[in-house]
Amino acid sequence: xxxxxxxxxxxxxxxxxxxxxxxxxxxxxxxxxxxxxxxxxxxxxxxxxxxxxxxxxxxxxxxxxxxxxxxxxxxxxxxxxxxxxxxxxxxxxxxxxxxxxxxxxxxxxxxxxxxxxxxxxxxxxxxxxxxxxxxxxxxxxxxxxxxxxxxxxxxxxxxxxx
Amino acid sequence: xxxxxxxxxxxxxxxxxxxxxxxxxxxxxxxxxxxxxxxxxxxxxxxxxxxxxxxxxxxxxxxxxxxxxxxxxxxxxxxxxxxxxxxxxxxxxxxxxxxxxxxxxxxxxxxxxxxxxxxxxxxxxxxxxxxxxxxxxxxxxxxxxxxxxxxxxxxxxxxxxxxxxxxxxxxxxxxxxxxxxxxxxxxxxxxxxxxxxxxxxxxxxxxxxxxxxxxxxxxxxxxxxxxxxxxxxxxxxxxxxxxxxxxxxxxxxxxxxxxxxxxxxxxxxxxxxxxxxxxxxxxxxxxxxxxxxxxxxxxxxxxxxxxxxxxxxxxxxx
Numbered sequence: 075x076x077x078x079x080x081x082x083x084x085x086x087x088x089x090x091x092x093x094x095x096x097x098x099x100x101x102x103x104x105x106x107x108x109x110x111x112x113x114x115x116x117x118x119x120x121x122x123x124x125x126x127x128x129x130x131x132x133x134x135x136x137x138x139x140x141x142x143x144x145x146x147x148x149x150x151x152x153x154x155x156x157x158x159x160x161x162x163x164x165x166x167x168x169x170x171x172x173x174x175x176x177x178x179x180x181x182x183x184x185x186x187x188x189x190x191x192x193x194x195x196x197x198x199x200x201x202x203x204x205x206x207x208x209x210x211x212x213x214x215x216x217x218x219x220x221x222x223x224x225x226x227x228x229x230x231x232x233x234x235x236x
Numbered sequence: 237x238x239x240x241x242x243x244x245x246x247x248x249x250x251x252x253x254x255x256x257x258x259x260x261x262x263x264x265x266x267x268x269x270x271x272x273x274x275x276x277x278x279x280x281x282x283x284x285x286x287x288x289x290x291x292x293x294x295x296x297x298x299x300x301x302x303x304x305x306x307x308x309x310x311x312x313x314x315x316x317x318x319x320x321x322x323x324x325x326x327x328x329x330x331x332x333x334x335x336x337x338x339x340x341x342x343x344x345x346x347x348x349x350x351x352x353x354x355x356x357x358x359x360x361x362x363x364x365x366x367x368x369x370x371x372x373x374x375x376x377x378x379x380x381x382x383x384x385x386x387x388x389x390x391x392x393x394x395x396x397x398x399x400x401x402x403x404x405x406x407x408x409x410x411x412x413x414x415x416x417x418x419x420x421x422x423x424x425x426x427x428x429x430x431x432x433x434x435x436x437x438x439x440x441x442x443x444x445x446x447x448x449x450x451x452x453x454x455x456x457x458x459x460x461x462x463x464x465x466x467x468x469x470x471x472x473x474x475x476x477x478x479x480x481x482x483x484x485x486x487x488x489x490x491x492x493x494x495x496x497x498x499x500x501x502x503x504x505x506x507x508x509x510x511x512x513x514x515x516x517x518x519x520x521x522x523x524x525x526x527x528x529x530x531x532x533x534x535x536x537x538x539x540x541x542x543x544x545x546x547x548x549x550x551x552x553x554x
Contacts, residue, residue, distance in 0.1 A: 109399055123399040125349060125375040130420075131402070137414050142390050142403040161327065162397050165280060188323060209285075210327060229391060230326055 083135055083143060085128045086111040094119065094148075097157045102204060103172030112143045117152065120144040121166060156202055161230060164204050164211035171204050176215065176222065178207040187212065188232040193222045237266060237441050245434075245447055252483055252517070253536070261538040270439045271541060272319055274330045275338055275361075276306040278368045279397045281329045283308070289324055300335075301510045306368075307338060328395040333361045334439065335511070336535050336545040340428060340479035341365040343507045343533075343549050348373035350423040353415075355408040355466055358385035360392035362428055367398040377422075379404045379411050412465035421471040429459045431480035431487050435544025438537055456486040460494050467499055472554045475505070479547045483534070485520040488546040492516070492532060493525040495550070504528040505549040512539040516548070 086094070091111050098104035110128075112120040122144030124131070134140065147163035150156075159167065176197060178184045183193055184207040197203065197217045205212045205222075215222035239246050246263075253259045276283045283305040287297050296312040299305050308330070310319065319325065320332050341362050346352055346369040357363045357378035367376055378393070378401050380386050386405050393401055404411060408427075415421075432452050437444050463478055470476055480487050495502055504526075507513070516532030518525045532548040 121399055123372050124402055125351070125373065125400065126402070133418055134402070134404075134415075134420065137418075138411060139405040140402055141386050141405050142393075142401070144401070145394055145397055145399045162394060165328075165397060166399075185323075188326065212327070230395070232323055232326060233321055 081114055083131065083140060084113040085131065086113060094157065097155075098148075098167070101157055101202060102159075102167065102170075102174055104167050104170045106170065108166070109144065114142075117150040118146060119148040119150065119157075121147040121163070151202070158202055158214045158216075158225060159204065161211070161213040161226070164206075164213050168211045171211075174199070174201060174203050175206055176203040176217070178205060181207075183207075184210075184212075185232060187215075187224060188226065189234075190224050190226045190228070190231040192224050194220060195222055196220050197222065237437065237444050239263060241445065242447055244449060249483065252485070258538070262536060265538045265541070266438045266441070268438070270543065271335065272310040272314060273335045274308055274310075274319060274332045275365060276308060276330050277328055277364065277396050278306055279364075279372060280327070286324065286329050289329070293322075304342075304510060307335060309335075326395070328397055331361055331364050331392070331396060333365070334436075334543050335540070336435070336542045337361055337481070338365060339509050339511065339535070339545060340426060340477045340547050341369065342509060343479075343547050344424055344426055344475065344477040346370050346424060350374045351421070352376050353422045353425045353466070353469065354378045355411070355425060355427050355462060356380060356430060357403075357428075358382075358389040360389045360396075362426060363389065363401065364392060364396040364398060366426065367393070367396070367400060370400060372398065372400045374400055376401045377404060378402070379406055379408060381405070381407050409461045409465040412469045415469050421469050421474070423471055423474050425466050425470055425474070425476045427459075427463050427466050427476060427478045429455075429462055429478065429480050429487070429491075431455055431459070431482040432484055433481055434483045435481040435535075435537070435546075438543055452482075452484045452486050456490060459487055459491045463491055463495055464498060467495060467502060467550070467552065470552045472552055474552050476550045476552075477547065478550065479545060481543060481545055483536070483544055483546070485517060488534075488548070489516050489518070489520065489525050489529045489532065490523065492529060492548045492550070493523075496526050496528060499552075501553050503551050503553055504531040505551050506531045507533050507547060507549050509533060509547070511535065511542070513547075514539070516546070
């Protein structure tokens, strides 16, 4: 949600949607997107199951400020053009994700991850990985030679008791 | 709380309550700590799974409401703020919510595929509850007037994985007028109106010193405006739940009575809730309200060891 200036809703058309699905398929093995994709700005993607048609939504937007439609589920990476799933994105697609999953091995590392810290682990990959601990899907990390970088936003991080 | 500092409040509450014993119980419970209640977010997990997760942390979990396993209470000592800081909370598996705050949505009874409007939605406790009962299917328009409040709303809807919402920023009454011009009507509407918050003094005693009767009169005007505009965008046979977290009749029965007089096609429906409710009143000071007000529901803290609330369910007949 941007308060600096109003950015109109952009509901992705079939071609744009297919581009996103192809990337999700290539990166994580995802075959289906359960809803419409709404873009805000150039890289933030929202998944919407709203029951209104695109025309009805646009009709409302003509006279009413729409701040958000659906849930923020993914970001298109500026540098690589690849997709990074948010916590909710990884949870929504959890039953479809077949590859590039990193299973966190212990509770200590899981807490580190949820505190927003990077994990000093070599995965042998240089790519975006879906982070998982037991049944919990917790967003995407970026694996490099010796670590996995963390993208958990500040407001979703586990805080020290204090 | 220093009740003597607000003698008018004490006088009004004594007048509302049944007798001296009832009033004594009311004032006594306000100084007792509230229950640590929360609602399982069934969009992300199940009551069984979450209970198991939390019990592994040595939290003692109770499910105090029959037929509502999603309503839970922690019956063990927690660190201050721990309920809202846990990993399970961060991951959106539950929403910290007072039990009475869950009741308006049980009265509204949202269903998948409906068109629902939540007119004053922030911070999102009831909006996320509506979305869960809609199973993320259908349309949920969640409105609030201030950007700061919308940010909180958006953050909570995101954490809970709500996908069927449209968040709008507008004055509630103005939103209804604009939607009506577009002939956009709803199956169900929640008007959880801004109120003087008398029902929340137990959990937020710091708000008590700000209580004053002028504020109640001013809020009453806002509430009438919100509800009458909401009725205009309700489909025939559609239902509105009007709720407040206050006991003041000027913000409750008086509002419902006002719309009953203004709209001849509105009826007050009987509500069945899984807690002890008292009937709405039909007389306050010099005002006599419709007998239909008996179908509304007053919830006092001493009746269920909760906060206080008022709930009315209205139906637009054809």
